[in-house]
Amino acid sequence: MNEIDDKFYYVYSSALDHKVEIKIGTLEGKRAKPEYDKLLSDPMLKFSGLYQDGCSDLYVTCQVLCDGVPLALPVTTSYKAFSNRWNWNEWITLPVCYSDLPRNAILAMSIYDCAGPGKVMVVGGTTISLFGKHGMLRQGMFDLRVWPGVEGTEKTPGKAPDRGKEQMQRLAKLAKKHRNGHMPKVDWLDRLTFREIEMINEKEKRSSNYMYLMIEFPTVQIDGISHAVVYYEQDGDEMFQFRAQGEVVTVPDYEIMQENLVESKQHRLARSVRGLAPARDAKPSASERDRLSALIAAPAAPLSADDQDLIWKYRFYLSSHRRALTKFLECVNWNRPGEVRQALSMMKQWSPMDVEDALELLTPKFTHPAVRKYAISRLKQAPDEDLLLYLLQLVQALKYENFQEIHQEYARVCGDAGASSGDNALLASVSASEMSSSVTSHQSEDTDTHSPADGDTSNPASENEQEMEEQSLAHFLISRACVNTVVANYLYWYLLIECEASETGREDARDMYLAVMKTFSHRLARVAKKASLFKSALMPCKLTFLTSEGSEYEAIFKHGDDLRQDQLILQMITLMDKLLRRENLDLKLTPYKVLATSSKHGFVEFVESVTVAEALASEGSIQNFLRRHNPCEGAPYGIRPEAMDTYVRSCAGYCVITYLLGSLDLGDEEAVHYLQNLLDLSVTAVMAALVEQFHKFAQYWRK
Template sequence: MAGNWFRGGRLVTKLYQVQSTFTFRVSPDIMTKEFLNLALTKLAVTFVMEEPFETYVLKTPGKEEYLISEVPLSQYMYVREYVCQDEISAIPLVVVHRGTIQVDLDNIYERIEDFGVKHLRNSFSSMTLKKKSNIFMSSWTLEDNFNFQVGTITKLNLESEDQIEVMVEAGLYHGSIALCETQMTKDAAVSDGTAVLDEMLTFPIYVCNLPRNTRLCLAIYEVSRSAKVGKARSGLSKQETYKNPLAWVNTSVYDYRNQLKGGSMTLYAWKVFEGDVDLPNPLGTLVSNPDHDQALTLTITFARYSSSSSIIFPAKDRIISMARENPPTDEIVQSPSMMEEVRQIADRDPLTELHEQERKLLWSLRYVCRLEVPHVLPKLLQCVEWNNKSEVAEMIALLDIWPRLSPENALELLDYAYAEPTVRSYAIECLAHISDDDLLLYLLQLVQALKHENYLYCHLVEFLLNRALRNMRIGHFFFWHLRSEMHVPAVSIRFGLILEAYCRGSVEHMKILLRQLEALNKFKEIREIVSENRSVRERAEKLMRDYMKQPKIRPALSHFLNPIDPMYRISTIRHEDCKFKDSKMAPLWLVFENGDTRGKNIYLLYKEGDDLRQDMLTLQMIRIMDKLWKENGLDLRMNPYSCMSTDNREGIIQVVLNADTIANIQRQKGMFSATCAFRKGSLLAWLKDHNNTEASLNKAIHEFTLSCAGYCVATYVLGIADRHSDNIMILKNGQLFHIDFGHILGHFKEKFGIKRERQPFVLTHDFIHVITKGRQTRSEEFIKFKGVCEQA
């Protein structure tokens, strides 16, 4: 056994076997094989090594985890986790014989599928026949109710523990669907921040019917009771029970090796804020709260259904063969009316819930749908009883022969509702040949879909890493999408590991990204200078420009790729043109010379204090709408500017030149023009000022009409609120566009409990005045505008 820790850039290694201990120093970059040979050489001094060194491997104690890759020890997460804990003085490692390893990690499914003695003898030649027959057990053979034991809850920091009790609610979920009724523990009293429940919960579902990605979702409640005088004839008082949600935590039932979990584990729960989530929370992360010092702690113990075998979920090939051995008997003869109903269901809004009769119809015609209506697959998957292994097997077998969907249709299958790994892998197969440009359109959603994966290593991670490494532009946005959420505890570890994998695979691009990070750090420093001195604008801008001119600062602001569009290379900053906007967050207005002397200057808005991720999502959805419209011959002159979240409440926005807000135009025209009404004729007058000829004015009005129609429809579909004249801009050529998307998807502002948003479709009188060129609303121009909106 060996223990390691870093000292002065070296790895100090302590080897011990039985009662002997050896200590020696090695480099942290020592290769795994070299380290193992060194360890075995030390052990051979005391113990007789009967077989060659090649027959031994390093293993982490208590886990089926082997250090077998020929990489430096410093690259193993197991080693890193111990090194990061200063209080740990030794990292235990066990030297084991290869013959004792129950699983060949490269061929785990081969070992599971064939239980024949001959196959097992070839796989494990060093084991006896008796041991071979009891190594694995398929979970689909286990007809025992699933159960686990709830242990102790600690760190219950309640205001008062007088007569306070807690309880735990547990549920088994597949995606957002409950596989059976939730189970609850009895109430337990709290003492010194601890409650001992020590109760076994048994669920009304067999282990064999648990899907591969089943989640065990736990909710912890504070239970309090208050006396209430009842109206019963007895005159006795009654008690009312109140359940106050405290925390939640989720874990998977199977581990990453497809093995059913067994034994004890400690979970660190996530605190519940008022109105935060409904409990249990199956959509929540599987990651325990990383704040171990403050998080409420829950211990649970999974049942061991076999003392001699590891219980493994059957592999895909085995499931398919089982399904084909039992052909379906519930198919019905199709009719034209049935198929017409199926087509209507297939084309229906994905958010529309299916009725029970529709579910039965789709499932009974599943093999017909495969040939005639393949895009109904997402709705067909909603008809599967995921707590029935026979239906699951049949669906997996059917999916194996299902035609490939278009990328747009396949994207839906990466939603949290589709938890089955085979379904998610099928979706990635459909995306395999998507173009780089289309992939960029959907990259934001694909990165978000990583949160719905049960395990770090999956087909989605592999797909995104491969495409990012093949195309540096995809890699650029992949990097920033991940990095912008590194502050989120639920995903920081997962996203951090994926980021590291990408950077190690693209060393040259990492150098480019480091230049951008260096520039962003300087932007933040400049923003701090402005924040401290913004009360006197002239002083703040002078200090800002003086800082930019410093010899040690200027290089960091020069020669890097534009973070919001790496197609542009920045040469040097034009400090004399830089300023800050007079608004709440005081964003920096930064001007750079283009790396190509023939190109125009590059304008960026650096903003700190606002979360730009929602703006990114909205703008990306508008780009997708624009793509769909153009594919159908409808160019609505959309102008979705670029926006990039780079860190927590920090990001960069593209500056759109030759544009002004509707509010500014109305103020200018209302104040200085005596020929137009304040809210009606100001926009048209402004367009006339910048389009002097009749032809150019008509063109500008045409551009305005099309873009107004596009944004009216887009803001209506996306439920974009807070649409006032400061959040709508217009270019001198007539194109209208929206900015600042802080309220979307129905999350509207309220004042005194009253929603401020009254109209879902934003179309004001001054817009109509421009569209109709000052005529009546029933004019020919307005009728055409309505037609464009309907078509969009």
């Protein structure tokens, strides 16, 4: 019998830079087959490992966890074919060192089985802590209870006792004491005792409803002596002092974010009217001039108080610099009326700024109406090509305008009572000078803006006063769009996008964009009261539209006809007329316009006419009709020669064109007779018959 050794041999876990190893032994117990209803819901279970003869091909995955968080990737046992029992007897190495293990690290093991192509089934899971309750790394073999149907987590402890079967746990603790040398060792008695312990364990395992996984932890031996691995964290026992409360004491400051009276007084004295006379003749020094040049050339950024005072001091000197106006307006305190009056007066005397620089005045930094209207007056000088470059930004700048003014303008233009008067007022603002200025080049603009440098300081002021009209940004955009279809097209889609984008934003911004869109649509609207339908099989509709000049334009909308053939014929007639005009032969042809919007509908220009039947009924003959509307006493037949010439040339021209297109092959007398037959309805019946004839040829070509 060996004596009990009272010495305790141990090593620190922080000193072991080796990977964690674990041996997966055997799995004992019977797997419960699934219920019949689960087999009906998933027939593939019949081909899984549960119904396999003998032991199915199971595998085990091991992973180290800490507070439910994995510390490393899982490791899986290699494939092994089993016959009568699940026996792996495989040492696996985990990708984590002993020195990196925390105190509460656990080893989670999950058992899987094949459940079909690319599918796995969880057989069960179990866990065990790597360190015991005294902080020593576990060594030796352990029988862990497997929780069926779940993966190994903190909720599946492998050492949980089974009710009525605590003998197995008690014998495991005694075997641990014997292994650690806390019991005397007798060889012959130990062999008998351990054989009896194995029989008791096997009996309890067979009588239990759980499966048991046997694992083995390695033992640490140094010079043939077993050592225990004690958890130790280097420098983990050092004490760090910290304060429960912060050293910073919060003291309320009632003057914070308040106005500085000294700086405010100095600011008012510097911006007062008393300093107006000295500032007119103030000239900066060389250093101040360089500083002003750097401030003007710098990109948009907040100015310091010293920079603002410097720009205000030499504002008269900077008035000839176009790019300095934006910096000057940033120096103004718009909450003080006296300072605002000086700034607005100075803005009128300033050299007109470039159109590109005026865009900054429409940002949210500048909310004063006079400043924004000045920016709009400068935008009037931009041609339409340049306006398209920043049209999107101008549409987005509408959200910084006065919403009340936009709604008032919409009510004035689109209101029931004053709709017509509002249209006249808006249309009158689009003058001929504005239309000509939209195509003015930058070269002429630069020439005009440089004229004040010659010494005449009154021209810029008078020019700005003339340009600064009471016009909002929305009014300006709509006015420019009404004189250019390209601008109108882009403006429409930009407004539509902003209306849709504002649905998730501010409600007032969405209402504002809707008001601008309705105002713009009203400017390009149609007169619904004058719409009518023609007596025809397809019942084409005559629509009346309002042009940008306030006049009406009538068109016919046809649905059911392919107007692309009409377009082809009219293009050929227009081309013939153009070629004949080059040869000084004007046949007085006036073909109407056709726009095919699809293969089934399109627009046709409406031409006001009088039918031959009406002319004959009222006048008796075509000569009398022409004599009444175009009288001339000294001319033949009493008809103005220009009217007779136009009538004869047009009739002859249409006959010639009909002949050239191959619609008819007639002589002169037959052509005149055929022409009289075509004129039974209206003066424009020739074109209708020609188009109909071409339709017949087109149908023949398709066949």
